[in-house]
Amino acid sequence: MAYVALYxxxxxxxxxxxxxxxxxxxxxxxxxxxxxxxxxxxxxxxxGTGKTSIAKIFAKAVNCEHQPNSDPCNECAxxxxxxxxxxxxxxxxxxxxxNGVDEIRDLRDKVKYMPSVGKFKVYIIDEVHMLTPGxxxxxxxxxxxPPKHVIFVLATTEVQKIxxxxxxxxxxxxxxxxxxxxxxxxxxxxxxxxxxxxSKEAIYAVAENAEGGLRDAISLLDQAISxxxxxxxxxxxxQVSGSVSKKALTxxxxxxSNKEISAAMVTLRDLLAEGKEISRIVNDLIxxxxxxxxxxxxxxxxxxxxxxxxVFSFDRIYFYLEVLNQLQQDMxxxxxxxxxxxxxxxxxxxHPTLKSIDYDALLMxxxxxxxxxxxxxxxxxxxxxxxxxxxxxxxxxDVESILNHSDKDKKxxxxxxxxxxxxxxxPHLKMVAYLLSQGELEAVSDRMLLVYDDLSLCRQIMDxxxxxxxxxxxxxxxxxxxxxxxxxKSDWLILKEVYLDQWKKGTKKPKLPAHDLKLYHxxxxxxxxxPEIISLAKEYFGNKVTIKE
Numbered sequence: 441m442a443y444v445a446l447y448x449x450x451x452x453x454x455x456x457x458x459x460x461x462x463x464x465x466x467x468x469x470x471x472x473x474x475x476x477x478x479x480x481x482x483x484x485x486x487x488g489t490g491k492t493s494i495a496k497i498f499a500k501a502v503n504c505e506h507q508p509n510s511d512p513c514n515e516c517a518x519x520x521x522x523x524x525x526x527x528x529x530x531x532x533x534x535x536x537x538x539n540g541v542d543e544i545r546d547l548r549d550k551v552k553y554m555p556s557v558g559k560f561k562v563y564i565i566d567e568v569h570m571l572t573p574g575x576x577x578x579x580x581x582x583x584x585x586p587p588k589h590v591i592f593v594l595a596t597t598e599v600q601k602i603x604x605x606x607x608x609x610x611x612x613x614x615x616x617x618x619x620x621x622x623x624x625x626x627x628x629x630x631x632x633x634x635x636x637x638x639s640k641e642a643i644y645a646v647a648e649n650a651e652g653g654l655r656d657a658i659s660l661l662d663q664a665i666s667x668x669x670x671x672x673x674x675x676x677x678x679q680v681s682g683s684v685s686k687k688a689l690t691x692x693x694x695x696x697s698n699k700e701i702s703a704a705m706v707t708l709r710d711l712l713a714e715g716k717e718i719s720r721i722v723n724d725l726i727x728x729x730x731x732x733x734x735x736x737x738x739x740x741x742x743x744x745x746x747x748x749x750x751v752f753s754f755d756r757i758y759f760y761l762e763v764l765n766q767l768q769q770d771m772x773x774x775x776x777x778x779x780x781x782x783x784x785x786x787x788x789x790x791h792p793t794l795k796s797i798d799y800d801a802l803l804m805x806x807x808x809x810x811x812x813x814x815x816x817x818x819x820x821x822x823x824x825x826x827x828x829x830x831x832x833x834x835x836x837x838d839v840e841s842i843l844n845h846s847d848k849d850k851k852x853x854x855x856x857x858x859x860x861x862x863x864x865x866x867p868h869l870k871m872v873a874y875l876l877s878q879g880e881l882e883a884v885s886d887r888m889l890l891v892y893d894d895l896s897l898c899r900q901i902m903d904x905x906x907x908x909x910x911x912x913x914x915x916x917x918x919x920x921x922x923x924x925x926x927x928x929k930s931d932w933l934i935l936k937e938v939y940l941d942q943w944k945k946g947t948k949k950p951k952l953p954a955h956d957l958k959l960y961h962x963x964x965x966x967x968x969x970x971p972e973i974i975s976l977a978k979e980y981f982g983n984k985v986t987i988k989e
Contacts, residue, residue: 447658450630452493453523454511455501459626459654460618461490467613468494469510472501477560478611480583480592482568484599485615488653492532495564495593496522499530502591503558518558529555530562535570544571544578551582551590561590568594569601576603583609617652620644626654627661636665638672645677684716684724686744693728696760697751699789705782718777719768722784726764733757755797763788833902833959834925838887839935840952842925845885854888854920855881864913872909875901879926882936888924891932898926898959927957 452458455465471477481498483491500512500522512519521527533547547563555561571579583592583606594610596602624647631638638661646664650657660681668676678685688711695704711721728745732752735743743749752760767784771777858881864873876890878897883889892898900906902925914920935952942950 445659446630446634446662447655450626450658452490452497453500453514455494455497456511458490458494458497459622461494461615464494464613464615468498468501473508473510475508477502477591479586479590480610481594482599482602482607482610482612483593483595483615484602484612485597486617486652487597488650488655488657489615489618490654491595491615492564492566495562495595496530498593499560499562499564499591502560502562503527503529503555507559521557527557529558529560530564532564532566534567535565536567539571539575541572541574541578544575548578548582552587555589559589562593563590564593564595566595567597569596569598573603576606580605580609618654619652620647623647623650623652623654623657627657630658630661636661636672637670638664639674641674642672642677645674645681645683649677649681649683679714682715682717682720684711684721686728689724689728690745690748692725693745693748694751696785696788697748697756701786701789704785704789708781708785712778718781719771722764722767722771722781726761726768729757729761729764733761753797756794759791759793759797760788763791831961832957833961834898834927834957836935836952836955836957838925839889839927839932839957840939840950842883842885842887842889843939844949846883847885850920851881851884854884854914866913869909869913872901872906873913875906876910876913880929882932884921886922888921890924890926891929892926893929895928895958898928901926902959927959931955931957 455469458465481495483495485491497512500514500519501507501509503518503522504512505516505518506513514520514523518527522530533543551561551563553561586592592610594602594606599607599612599614624643627643627646630636631643642664646657646660649660660677663680664672664677667680675685677683688707692704692707692711695707708721712718729752732745732748733754734740735745736749736752736754736757763784767780771780774780858877861873861877864870875897879890879892879901881888882891890898890901892901901910907924910924911921935955938952939950
């Protein structure tokens with residue numbers, strides 16, 4: 441016997457076997473039970489959602505020998521005959537190839553004849569929107585007042601092309617895309633009956649690629665069976681469908697997030713080498729970002745992109761989607777699609793808007809940390825746990841002491857000359873003066889509190905040799921300061937928020953909670969450490985090496 445495609449072999453034969461469309465099925469079943477059958481129905485909706493299948497089931501049900509019933513029995517001679525196509529009372533017409541006035545006039549002449557076996561003659565006109573205006577006019581009168589033994593079921597994927605005069609004479613049912621879990625359920629039934637070895641991830645990938653069309657899903661499963669050697673895997677489905685795997689999408693999105701242009705281009709090149717279409721890559725990127733957005737918003741139990749949820753802020757996702765949506769539009773009018781995609785990916789990594797987005801994300805992260813510090817303030821210890829065994833170079837107590845004994849007049853006096861540090865006249869202090877100018881003076885008591893964007897600058901200015909020069913610079917005429925500390929700006933913003941919160945509540949000497957400032961004595965190169973060049977000289981020349989000051 442010749443092979444029968446799965447979508448034909450598993451076409452539903454009763455309402456119970458139909459996936460999705462529960463509202464439509466319930467309405468039709470109630471009409472059957474209460475004998476309230478209309479003379480014309482219009483089924484509209486996307487392809488592969490069950491329009492023709494439900495029309496055939498309904499045609500069997502109205503003619504079934506065991507009516508009234510909510511389902512065809514599929515056992516009587518009429519039900520079996522309709523399934524085999526032996527009974528002429530159910531007539532299927534393809535309006536795409538029979539769309540002229542003559543064909544509809546022929547139909548109009550034949551509707552007056554009584555059904556040969558069943559109770560009703562059912563005309564199923566598929567793709568009815570393909571009829572010409574003249575054909576619609578020829579159908580109109582018959583549709584308005586058909587014989588009592590005739591039922592019309594019109595099916596279409598483009599309901600907007602149907603004349604209003606036709607629509608008003610039909611009971612309209614709008615079919616929706618079938619939910620992914622319904623498709624997965626149906627595929628599992630087919631796989632079990634056919635003894636198909638397929639992983640759960642692969643079945644889910646088939647269902648997602650079908651985009652709501654069950655027929656497309658079953659056809660893709662059929663294709664994957666032919667492609668795979670034994671067990672059907674998720675990669676097999678992606679190869680057959682041309683879609684991009686979750687692994688590749690994650691890799692590409694991580695490269696974009698980390699602004700690794702070369703890595704992103706390599707991933708794109710590899711996908712194209714596998715035969716993926718450029719437009720499909722862009723489309724799958726959009727769908728992946730949609731999933732990430734939904735997972736961040738709804739906090740699903742088992743997210744697909746769990747490793748990316750903390751990487752992408754909402755604003756960053758919106759920006760990426762904006763770029764990709766515009767890219768889709770631009771690609772419609774060019775033959776240089778690859779160049780457009782490459783430029784689009786670079787835009788997602790290097791556009792100035794990203795700086796603003798990253799800054800906003802940093803502020804939000806800092807606010808969250810501040811809130812956490814406030815909540816844990818009472819129970820938090822006053823010192824950082826020395827898990828690493830390293831002695832802090834700067835502590836929160838240092839910052840707290842400077843803030844609680846700050847001298848605003850001294851700070852104002854020092855800030856007045858801060859801009860001149862960039863062009864300091866004394867040669868031996870020029871470098872350290874410029875390094876000072878890169879920081880922000882936030883508070884002054886007998887010590888200064890300096891804040892830098894970069895942790896490495898904090899370490900440089902806190903170096904003992906640098907500290908000697910800084911104190912010489914500030915104390916050359918009068919004794920302004922005895923010492924200073926430098927911390928990173930992100931840490932300062934957290935501590936400042938906590939400090940001001942206590943100050944506003946009336947605390948005259950606020951206390952700061954424990955916080956790791958990430959500055960330790962071990963982070964500096966000790967002065968006693970032997971220079972690398974001397975070590976190499978000793979290795980080559982042994983004890984002959986002598987060091988002269």
